[in-house]
Amino acid sequence: MLSKNRIKYINALKNKKFRQAYGAFIVEGAKSVIELIQSDFTIEFILATDEFRQKYTTILSEHTPPLETVGPKDLEGIGSFQTNDSCLAVAKVKNNDLLLKSPGExxxxxxxxxxxxxxxxxxxxxxxxxxxxxxxxxxxxxxxxxxxxxxxxxxxxxxxxxxxxxxxxxxxxxxxxxxxxxxxxxxxxxxxxxxxxxxxxxxxxxxxxxxxxxxxxxxxxxxxxxxxxxxxxxxxxxxxxxxxxxxxxxxx
Amino acid sequence: MLSKNRIKYINALKNKKFRQAYGAFIVEGAKSVIELIQSDFTIEFILATDEFRQKYTTILSEHTPPLETVGPKDLEGIGSFQTNDSCLAVAKVKNNDLLLKSPGExxxxxxxxxxxxxxxxxxxxxxxxxxxxxxxxxxxxxxxxxxxxxxxxxxxxxxxxxxxxxxxxxxxxxxxxxxxxxxxxxxxxxxxxxxxxxxxxxxxxxxxxxxxxxxxxxxxxxxxxxxxxxxxxxxxxxxxxxxxxxxxxxxx
The missing domain is CATH 3.40.1280.10 (SPOUT methyltransferase, trefoil knot domain)
Structure with a gap:
């Protein structure tokens, strides 16, 4: 059961001010979340349906991200998009580090x-x-x-x-x-x-x-x-x- | 004063079925409507604010398209988009004529x-x-x-x-x-x-x-x-x- 605080937190993160305050952001949709899991981003939590868990068993057991299983209806209306997505993740924003050019780059x-x-x-x-x-x-x-x-x-x-x-x-x-x-x-x-x-x-x-x-x-x-x-x-x-x-x- | 029938007609044209039945389509926004006026499309009517009329006097007097002046609020909520556009046009769809390749094309x-x-x-x-x-x-x-x-x-x-x-x-x-x-x-x-x-x-x-x-x-x-x-x-x-x-x- 998805807590009210989590829903509130996710909604706050749709706003730039709160993304900056909390240093976190939302990733929606199975494909993007899978890429997130395989990246070096720090994941706070993933909300995913059983369907998602089963489809990506191998990747999930390799990376063991913090995952909360939710019912398919729990995610409805939570994300920014009106698609029927099977998951949503919250990850830590990366530091805004100075980027410099390497030779030839x-x-x-x-x-x-x-x-x-x-x-x-x-x-x-x-x-x-x-x-x-x-x-x-x-x-x-x-x-x-x-x-x-x-x-x-x-x-x-x-x-x-x-x-x-x-x-x-x-x-x-x-x-x-x-x-x-x-x-x-x-x-x-x-x-x-x-x-x-x-x-x-x-x-x-x-x-x-x-x-x-x-x-x-x-x-x-x-x-x-x-x-x-x-x-x-x-x-x-x-x-x-x-x-x-x-x-x-x-x-x- | 925009008639109810016109509003109904414009709303119908948001639907493919009615575009095909009436052989007409909507063009929204000043830039697109100006390009429409300068093209060889047949225009049924243009709804435009006084501001639009004044801004494009030269083009309008050259082409004299059928134009109804409306108040800025009349167009609110009529088009498909929630932008504050100063005009909307309805034009005739072109025939779906067979297109063949010319040499070198x-x-x-x-x-x-x-x-x-x-x-x-x-x-x-x-x-x-x-x-x-x-x-x-x-x-x-x-x-x-x-x-x-x-x-x-x-x-x-x-x-x-x-x-x-x-x-x-x-x-x-x-x-x-x-x-x-x-x-x-x-x-x-x-x-x-x-x-x-x-x-x-x-x-x-x-x-x-x-x-x-x-x-x-x-x-x-x-x-x-x-x-x-x-x-x-x-x-x-x-x-x-x-x-x-x-x-x-x-x-x-």
Whole structure:
């Protein structure tokens, strides 16, 4: 029987203020919870149905996470989504540790990405292409928002965020580095050669692009060539296309 | 003063059955309505606030669409979305005319894309890269669903759909043509050369990929190289990456 305090705690964690106060966040859905169990996140508890327990016996007996069995109806209306999910977990937020570039590494930097679905999609794309660090401006939506976690499809376990003032970050750690930014009217992505030394790829806000201050640190403006009528691309899709071209260049 | 019949009609058009019965669909939001006005769609009516009228005087006087001025509160709760939009239009659905490939042309084919957000994103990507025709399997979500229209960000005015049985379509019109399909475990997209003669790019269902029957017509299986941990990519993002590589190859 799920206690009232637990329900209250989970509901509180839908709110950024309480996620920060408690240093914890919600993970919903079997696939994401399984990825969480196999990651190095600290799990406070998992609420799961018998069905979930049986389906994932091997993984659960290997990792023995703290699991409370609940009835299928207990989870109804508790999570953020109206899907019939068989489990929900609460895990500890990771420390917001400074992330620096290793030689040859590419890091993604996000200037004020507001939509949780977009941030989740970007995390998933980064993970697909083996990018492990994302520097987020302070106004970028919260990494541990349940919608971000859900949209990342488990990739939040393999990519690390660092929230900071992007302008200051590049001022301190960007000197001499390649800092490419997505702009309308920059060099064609197709003719662009990403340096072997690695660097940063900066994506800007959904409506306003990269801010004026952060733009001062951009060393190369990059544009995705357009051949049709659409005015713009969604930022998750634009990120995917730029990173794909980057990795393609490194492979060929 | 907005009539009750009009409100009833708009509400009915949120439902696919009534969109098909009336041959009409809803377009919401100033940007999308402006693109609609500049397109060759037949507009039944536009409901717009004074603010909208004043902001777009030039375009409105050029095109003189049938416009009813409403109070800002009249539109509240009428559309599908809870945004404070200043206008909503109802336009005639276009005939589902057979679409065939021209020499050198690339056409997108969708096998059972279910999520309206994904379909809208795919239409926007097609438009960005100058792809004007999309062949949709009968199970693909309805092109004129308000969520699809909204996610396409006006690109629905520049890309044409044709709903049909994909297996039969390729049987009749695909013979001798390049028909590339996105698969896990196909040839690397980076080493792949798309033929100059054009052809079809087929994207499959979000969970199950391209169906067994349609797969029989696929002449080339293509895979987006993965370098990290994510299991899969969203179908809108995968479409963008494949089309980007196709266009890049044609440009270089």
């Amino acid at each position: 590419y890091i993604l930097a996000l200037d004020d990405i507001r939509d949780p679905g977009n941030l989740g999609a970007i995390i998933r794309v980064a993970d697909w292409y083996g990018i492990h660090k994302i520097i987020c401006s302070k106004d970028t939506t919260d990494w541990y928002n349940p919608k971000v976690v859900a949209a990342s499809k488990g990739s939040f376990t393999r990519v690390l965020p660092y929230y900071t003032d992007l302008y200051q970050y590049f001022g301190e750690y960007g000197s001499g580095e390649f800092i490419g930014g997505a702009f309308l009217g920059g060099s064609s992505l197709y003719e662009f050669e990403f340096p072997k030394a690695g660097g940063f790829v900066v994506m800007g806000n959904e409506s306003n692009g990269i801010g004026e201050m952060v733009s001062k640190h951009i060393t190369h403006q990059i544009t995705i060539p357009r051949m049709g009528g659409a005015e713009s691309l969604n930022v998750g899709i634009a990120t995917a296309i730029i990173i794909d071209n980057l990795r393609r260049g490194q492979r060929l | 690339y056409i997108l084919a969708l096998d059972d894309i279910r999520d309206p957000g994904n379909l809208g994103a795919i239409i926007r990507v097609a438009d960005w890269y100058g792809i004007h025709k999309i062949i949709c399997s009968k199970d693909t979500t309805d092109w004129y669903n308000p969520k699809v229209v909204a996610a396409s960000k006006g690109s629905f005015t520049r890309v044409l759909p044709y709903y049909t049985d994909l297996y039969q379509y390729f049987g009749e019109y695909g013979s001798g043509e390049f028909i590339g399909g996105a698969f896990l475990g196909g040839s690397s997209l980076y080493e792949f050369e798309f033929p100059k003669a054009g052809g079809f790019v087929v994207m499959g269902n979000e969970s199950n990929g391209i169906g067994e029957m349609v797969s029989k017509h696929i002449t080339h299986q293509i895979t987006i190289p993965r370098m990290g941990g994510a299991e899969s990519l969203n179908v809108g993002i995968a479409t963008a990456i494949i089309i980007d590589n196709l266009r890049r190859g044609q440009r270089l």
